[in-house]
Amino acid sequence: MFADRARIIIRSGKGGDGHVSFRRELYVPNGGPDGGDGGKGGDVIFEVDKGLNTLVDFRYKRKFHAQDGEEGGKKRCHGKNGRDIVLKVPEGTVIMEAGSRKVIADMSEGNSRQVVLRGGQGGNGNMHYATATMQVPKYAQPGKPSQELEIVLELKVIADVGLVGFPNVGKSTLLSRVTNADPKIANYHFTTIHPNLGVVDLEGCKGFVIADIPGLIEGASEGVGLGHEFLRHIERTRVLIHLVDAAGTEGRDPVEDIYKINKELESYNAEIAARPQVIAANKIDAIYVEEGEPDPIEKLKNEFESQGIRVFPVSAVSGKGVKELLYYVQELLDTLPQEKMVFEQEFFPEDELMIEELPFTVTQDEENEHLFIVEGPRIEKMLGYTNLDSEKGFVFFQKFLKDSGILEELESAGILEGDTVQMYGLQFDYYK
Structure with a gap:
């Protein structure tokens, strides 16, 4: 059976969560933090197989996902990285984002292997957060979420x-x-x-x-x-x-x-x-x-x-x-020019999936008129990707609030300077 087009869903692996634990040894009743880091999630990789000339393998199975990373362990043990998933396609296959039909990769002209979705990074264990003033950190960083994408595969034959x-x-x-x-x-x-x-x-x-x-x-x-x-x-x-x-x-x-x-x-x-x-x-x-x-x-x-x-x-x-x-x-x-026709990349999953058009809501708390709650999958994804403890992460967070329209929605809801904004476990005061 011949098939030259397929529509599938791919998902990378989630990063494993960092672990919270403390050394408990004989004669060391109050040991320091020793929670290990989570493992990296697996990537989704496409690879050319010159023995293939059809996409029929994708006709009956539509969902493919890499393995999640394992959670970190005690005694500074690092969680196991998730296994990558490698999908074999014929030479000449063009990978496109299903909604926009923008090109993600053209598997031809020497491009025989490409990572399309990267697995989430594992979260830091609490051993990373001990400071002179915080010697018993009871929190760890969650692993970054997986990425999921619906794509179209099209085989465009390579001939002069x-x-x-x-x-x-x-x-x-x-x-x-x-x-x-x-x-x-x-x-x-x-x-x-x-x-x-x-x-x-x-x-x-x-x-x-x-x-x-x-x-x-x-x-x-x-x-x-x-x-x-x-x-x-x-x-x-x-x-x-x-x-x-x-x-x-x-x-x-x-x-x-x-x-x-x-x-x-x-x-x-x-x-x-x-x-x-x-x-x-x-x-x-x-x-x-x-x-x-x-x-x-x-x-x-x-x-x-x-x-x-x-x-x-x-x-x-x-x-x-x-x-x-x-x-x-x-x-x-x-x-004629000798260069073969190659479809240039137009869609970059790592950039576009971070701030994709997912929904969010802005509501004013019924009991406290100075508290505004922002929720939704878009917020969860952003918080999962962003390390607010770093200067770069905080700058990205501020830009995200502005570019995604959250600040505009807060102002439309009537927020005033000094009011509190709550996003899941994060709270901050609002100032222009």
Whole structure:
């Protein structure tokens, strides 16, 4: 079974809590704090497996999570770190945040391993908090929370050349002739349900990778049929070969076919439609021209070569004209930049998940009009990530209050200077 798209939920491990304990030894009745640190939570890692060519492993299991870190122990014992989870994907997989569809990682062009979600850091045990004035600290730092994210995985094949055309024009036949690929070939619509890749070896040239993109139909750019599933595989290609049935064996006009395919490409992604194109007029051995009728090859040449698009008459069955087509495609590739298309990162989980749009509430205490309570998962997450004992953490906390709209909400609720703000176990006086 082939699958080139999956939607899953991933979660890193929570950091283990720091431990609160004190030395209790013979003749040392009042020993100092010896609570150990919590272990780090496991990361969520994606890794390329070149033996894979499908995302089917993610079709039936949707949730993946790394192991939580263990709590610290007494006698300064450090909690065990949580195990990472490594998810194997085919080369060419693009990882995107599900809501915004912003790119998190493109697993191609040397990017074979990437940490997508980092586990929470373990909390400090109470052994870190002993001071000259506080020799018996009865508190420890909680482990930082895990991160959770819903993502979309999309496999976008890595090929130099995309072979496009309506169903039954001979794409699979041509691919099997010019490469070592072994596609299934039959005469019905959507014979090819996933891209086939093959390597073209040309004497005196370095050759190139070609992908047989499944047959398009009108409305493909709007998702009709399997349109979006197929069109995404064209995104990395640098040259497109339009294969048309020049003999019109199914009653279609090859000139109209070219315009219809270009219209779908334009609707899906104008930049793809602007890439160099070549027309392969296939099935020339089946062409029969009655006296007085126009030659379909000449008709194609008159229509498209004036637009700078070369037309090559070929027969995928006999191989006639195929070599000339391939050498021309190689010449085109040699004139284009060699860099492969890589989707740049747009979504940074570590930054965006810290101050994500989670809800919070601001309420005035019913019994004490000078007390304002701020609660909600957004506040809990922020407090879990922030060490308010450090100067940097306190500056971040102040910025968070302003940027997240909490100060504005407090002022709307009627808070005055000197009133108290309570956030779970934290209290502070409000001053502008």
